[in-house]
Amino acid sequence: MPRKLDFDDSLFADLPEWADVTPVEQYEGVNPVAPIFYTPEYTDATNYFRAIVQSGEKSERVLDLTENIIRQNPAHYSAWQYRYETLVSLLPTPTPSSHPLLTAEVELMDELAVLFLKTYQVWHHRRLLVQITREPQRELDFIKKGLQVDSKNYHTWSYRQWILGFFGGKGSISKEGDEEIDEDLWASELDFVDTLLATDVRNNSAWHHRFFVVWACGVREGEEDRERVLKRELIYAKQAISLAPSNPSAWNYLRGILAHTNTPFSSLVTFAEAYAYPRESVDAKQRDIVDLENPLPSESADLPCAEAMEFLADAWEVEGGQEKIDAAVTMWTALANERDVMRKKYWEHRIRDAHLGLRGGQKKTTTA
Amino acid sequence: MLPPKTTNDGFPTPTSLSQSETEEMLIKHIPDDTSQKKPTLDKKMHMSFLVRNLVQGFPERYISQDASQPWLLFWTVQAFSVLQVGLDPGNKQRIIDKVLAWQHPDGGFGGGPGQAAHLLPTYASVCILAIVGRPGPGGGWDQIDREKMYKFFMSLKLKDGSFLVAHHSEVDVRGIYCLLMVATFLDLLTPELVEGTASFVASCQTYEGGFASSSHPSYSLSGDVLPPPAARPPLGEAHGGYTFCALASWVLLQPYLELSQEKPTIDVSNLLRWLVHMQGTFIELGGFKGRTNKLVDGCYSWWCGGSFALLEALGVGGIQNANSDEVPIDSGTGDGVWDDVDEGLYNRMALQEYIIYAGQHPTGGLRDKPPKNADAYHTLYCLSGLSSAQHHVFPSHLRKKQFLDSWKSSDSTKDELRKRSFGSILSWIEEEGASHILGGTENRLNATHPLTNLTITHTEAITAHFYEQDVPAKQRSAPTPTRAAAATA
Numbered sequence: 001m002p003r004k005l006d007f008d009d010s011l012f013a014d015l016p017e018w019a020d021v022t023p024v025e026q027y028e029g030v031n032p033v034a035p036i037f038y039t040p041e042y043t044d045a046t047n048y049f050r051a052i053v054q055s056g057e058k059s060e061r062v063l064d065l066t067e068n069i070i071r072q073n074p075a076h077y078s079a080w081q082y083r084y085e086t087l088v089s090l091l092p093t094p095t096p097s098s099h100p101l102l103t104a105e106v107e108l109m110d111e112l113a114v115l116f117l118k119t120y121q122v123w124h125h126r127r128l129l130v131q132i133t134r135e136p137q138r139e140l141d142f143i144k145k146g147l148q149v150d151s152k153n154y155h156t157w158s159y160r161q162w163i164l165g166f167f168g169g170k171g172s173i174s175k176e177g178d179e180e181i182d183e184d185l186w187a188s189e190l191d192f193v194d195t196l197l198a199t200d201v202r203n204n205s206a207w208h209h210r211f212f213v214v215w216a217c218g219v220r221e222g223e224e225d226r227e228r229v230l231k232r233e234l235i236y237a238k239q240a241i242s243l244a245p246s247n248p249s250a251w252n253y254l255r256g257i258l259a260h261t262n263t264p265f266s267s268l269v270t271f272a273e274a275y276a277y278p279r280e281s282v283d284a285k286q287r288d289i290v291d292l293e294n295p296l297p298s299e300s301a302d303l304p305c306a307e308a309m310e311f312l313a314d315a316w317e318v319e320g321g322q323e324k325i326d327a328a329v330t331m332w333t334a335l336a337n338e339r340d341v342m343r344k345k346y347w348e349h350r351i352r353d354a355h356l357g358l359r360g361g362q363k364k365t366t367t368a
Numbered sequence: 369m370l371p372p373k374t375t376n377d378g379f380p381t382p383t384s385l386s387q388s389e390t391e392e393m394l395i396k397h398i399p400d401d402t403s404q405k406k407p408t409l410d411k412k413m414h415m416s417f418l419v420r421n422l423v424q425g426f427p428e429r430y431i432s433q434d435a436s437q438p439w440l441l442f443w444t445v446q447a448f449s450v451l452q453v454g455l456d457p458g459n460k461q462r463i464i465d466k467v468l469a470w471q472h473p474d475g476g477f478g479g480g481p482g483q484a485a486h487l488l489p490t491y492a493s494v495c496i497l498a499i500v501g502r503p504g505p506g507g508g509w510d511q512i513d514r515e516k517m518y519k520f521f522m523s524l525k526l527k528d529g530s531f532l533v534a535h536h537s538e539v540d541v542r543g544i545y546c547l548l549m550v551a552t553f554l555d556l557l558t559p560e561l562v563e564g565t566a567s568f569v570a571s572c573q574t575y576e577g578g579f580a581s582s583s584h585p586s587y588s589l590s591g592d593v594l595p596p597p598a599a600r601p602p603l604g605e606a607h608g609g610y611t612f613c614a615l616a617s618w619v620l621l622q623p624y625l626e627l628s629q630e631k632p633t634i635d636v637s638n639l640l641r642w643l644v645h646m647q648g649t650f651i652e653l654g655g656f657k658g659r660t661n662k663l664v665d666g667c668y669s670w671w672c673g674g675s676f677a678l679l680e681a682l683g684v685g686g687i688q689n690a691n692s693d694e695v696p697i698d699s700g701t702g703d704g705v706w707d708d709v710d711e712g713l714y715n716r717m718a719l720q721e722y723i724i725y726a727g728q729h730p731t732g733g734l735r736d737k738p739p740k741n742a743d744a745y746h747t748l749y750c751l752s753g754l755s756s757a758q759h760h761v762f763p764s765h766l767r768k769k770q771f772l773d774s775w776k777s778s779d780s781t782k783d784e785l786r787k788r789s790f791g792s793i794l795s796w797i798e799e800e801g802a803s804h805i806l807g808g809t810e811n812r813l814n815a816t817h818p819l820t821n822l823t824i825t826h827t828e829a830i831t832a833h834f835y836e837q838d839v840p841a842k843q844r845s846a847p848t849p850t851r852a853a854a855a856t857a
Contacts, residue, residue, distance in 0.1 A: 024482065026480065026481050026482070027466070027469060027481060030462075030465050030466060030469050031462065032462070032466045032469075033422055033423070033441070033459060033462045033463055033466060034421055034422050034423075034425055034426065034440060034441055034444060034466075035425035035426070036425060036426045036428075036430045036431060036433070036434055036437070036440075037425060037426065037427055037428050037430075038428070038431060038434070039428060039431065042431055042434070046434070049482075050481070050482035053482055054482070072431065073431050073432055073434050073435065074432075075432055075433070075434075075435050075436070076434065076435045076479075077435050077479065077483075077484065077486060077534060077537060078435065078478065078479070078482075078483040078484040081484050081534060081535060081536050081537065082484075084536050085536065120538060124537060124538045127538075128536065151382075152659075152662070154581070154604050154605075154607065157604055157605070158580070158581055158582065158603040158604035161584070161601070161603045161604065162584065162603055165584035165586075165599075165601060165603070166584070169584065169586065169599065199381070199382070200381040200382045200383050201379075201381055202381050202383035202384060202661045203381075203382075203383060203661070204605055204659055204660040204661045204662070205605055205659075207605075208574065208576075208604070208605035208606075211574075211575055212601055212602075215575075216575075216599060216601035216602070217584075217599045217601050218599045243377075243379055244376070244377040244379040244381075244384075245377055246374070246375050246377055247377075247661070248645060248660050248661060249660050249661050252575070252576045252660060253575075255575070256574075256575030256576065257575075259575065259638075260575060297377075298377065298378065298379065299378075300377060300378025300379065301377045301378070302375035302377050302378075340649075341650070342647055342648070342649050342650060342654060342715050342718060343644050343645070343647065343714075343715070344715070345712060345713050345714060345715065346640075346641075346644040346713050346714065349685070349713055
């Protein structure tokens with residue numbers, strides 16, 4: 001059977017195997033404002049698509065038609081949706097993962113994901129397919145390649161996290177229908193994050209993934225000793241900060257794990273102090289001290305680092321008392337007037353809030 | 369003197385390199401000190417851009433947005449509204465007719481005729497009708513099938529309180545914002561519809577403070593949602609667009625939460641912290657980024673900049689939320705007395721500079737950043753962001769009381785939720801005399817409603833219609849306590 005897939009010069013209107021379908025124009029009886037200038041190929045394919053949706057036909061030629069539309073406009077969610085419904089209706093239940101239609105679909109998706117990396121639908125369609133194939137490891141390997149091309153692609157990352165949560169999380173369901181957690185899926189995640197952060201320590205997506213793997217998804221096998229994990233992660237974040245201190249991704253991770261484990265910021269005051277002042281004062285104080293838990297800023301680091309100043313002020317504010325609040329206010333003042341003037345309003349808000357707290361006034365609630 | 373570049377601490381990586389390239393480009397758009405040229409929003413040029421799109425249409429490359437036809441039209445007609453331009457009755461009718469062609473026979477609106485119903489185009493369609501529509505035959509408002517719309521919404525609901533954006537499609541907070549907005553406009557909010565939704569939204573907040581696209585449902589084998597402390601991790605990192613949608617959803621859900629046993633929480637302090645850190649530095653002209661360590665982009669002027677107004681509904685910022693109007697500060701600024709707490713928690717003037725100096729395309733329309741092209745999406749969200757930076761629109765206790773006092777009761781058992789939602793959405797008003805307009809009044813835009821991104825007039829009209837209520841005349845809208853100092857434009 002001849003297939004209409006590529007951008008050759010034939011239209012669906014010219015193909016004898018589509019002669020039984022009467023195409024449906026988009027706007028009938030309406031003279032639309034703000035029209036899009038379609039190509040003849042796009043108008044042709046979508047005219048046939050509207051006809052098929054109306055008739056409800058779900059056959060193999062619908063796969064050809066929807067693929068044609070998707071290649072012209074990968075964000076055509078209705079074409080994706082109808083394609084999925086068609087595919088499911090053509091597959092036997094239960095579906096062997098080697099079924100030729102399914103295999104062909106997966107291979108097509110590998111091609112389209114690379115072509116249309118930034119489209120919601122290509123990733124969601126994979127999600128639907130992997131729930132039939134139940135081959136999550138293949139997906140993780142595929143995504144790894146995709147992230148080499150675009151290491152901050154939102155869809156790719158959230159898909160990876162969904163795969164891990166769905167097949168490797170509490171409540172996941174195995175091929176046999178049992179509830180089980182596939183621990184093997186997680187085995188190489190931290191190495192993967194390490195590789196990405198070694199390439200770019202400022203990759204916030206990779207930091208977020210680290211938080212997802214270590215903290216947000218429950219406790220993995222071998223990670224039951226949470227104190228050890230916390231210590232490991234603190235050192236990891238601190239070392240990343242020492243390489244390039246003005247890196248909000250690393251500081252946010254550090255703050256995130258402290259908050260997640262209810263560890264007071266004040267426990268890291270010694271570490272942060274080495275970053276929060278001009279180099280001369282730091283060097284004088286700490287030059288001769290070798291402290292592996294409190295790595296010093298690299299020689300080329302630009303000090304003082306605003307993130308460290310903010311961290312210290314936050315730590316002192318929570319500790320409370322006139323002296324600590326005064327110290328925090330001094331820090332916020334320096335941020336407002338010198339180091340981070342863009343956020344002046346915010347630093348002044350923090351000063352005001354801390355004063356209210358000190359006076360026993362009603363401090364702003366942290367949750368709503 | 370030019371502002372300093374962002375440091376790379378002598379440790380360049382791909383992120384710092386692209387940051388540096390962007391700064392090199394942006395620095396060319398900072399006017400030098402000797403320039404006497406006033407910062408100007410070229411309204412006429414942007415008008416021509418919009419008129420061209422509306423009358424002539426969109427070029428071939430917009431085929432990629434064929435499934436977003438309602439968005440293309442919403443961005444266009446709302447940009448007219450922000451620019452203080454109304455459409456003539458003929459064009460309005462053509463727009464209404466086009467929108468009605470998108471309504472799906474089973475409820476909701478699709479991205480074009482014959483396309484499946486989807487929450488995002490449903491929101492855009494209803495918003496267009498709010499702008500150009502009217503009650504009565506052919507007016508668009510009464511042709512919306514509300515009953516089918518509600519059934520469509522319920523058919524998308526999952527057990528964790530979230531919603532698919534369309535059948536067999538993804539879950540994310542954009543869809544939830546769109547659904548809640550439409551349900552609020554059309555008087556479709558019920559406890560049944562939104563039960564569990566606030567908890568879902570809360571679960572999307574990440575350790576950074578902003579919100580992610582979605583969270584993992586943690587279903588058990590039976591398909592039930594596992595009780596806490598089952599992990600319900602966010603999928604994806606904190607992001608400006610999702611943060612706006614999640615925060616707006618959270619605000620829209622407050623009337624329900626007041627009446628409900630559900631008491632989920634979000635960390636507002638951490639959210640505020642994340643939002644202020646999304647504003648770029650002076651070398652980035654104070655534009656907003658969408659994620660940590662990413663680049664500034666004009667559209668986040670609205671998604672991030674616009675979020676600050678929403679925080680006021682949660683008790684953060686704004687004079688209504690000030691505990692006292694005379695708290696001494698000693699940051700060495702001003703005269704030591706806090707007299708302008710209502711000026712916002714981010715740098716509104718700097719954001720206006722970004723949009724005016726970097727966001728305008730030389731041939732019309734607005735954009736992500738130079739040297740990119742203008743497009744319909746960035747044109748609206750740059751303008752809305754600029755409007756939000758110019759005006760102070762806040763949820764007024766007084767205005768809310770006016771609406772609640774004038775409420776005409778029906779016998780419906782769900783009256784309390786309806787009433788509170790109505791009073792809440794319409795409580796937002798512009799604070800008079802509080803505009804801060806870079807470049808003077810010629811650059812003034814219409815104020816937009818922080819939740820709906822429509823004008824307050826459009827928001828009031830469509831909402832009052834569907835709730836069958838009246839809009840009481842505005843009293844003088846000075847907030848309490850009275851402002852200490854008058855703002856200058």
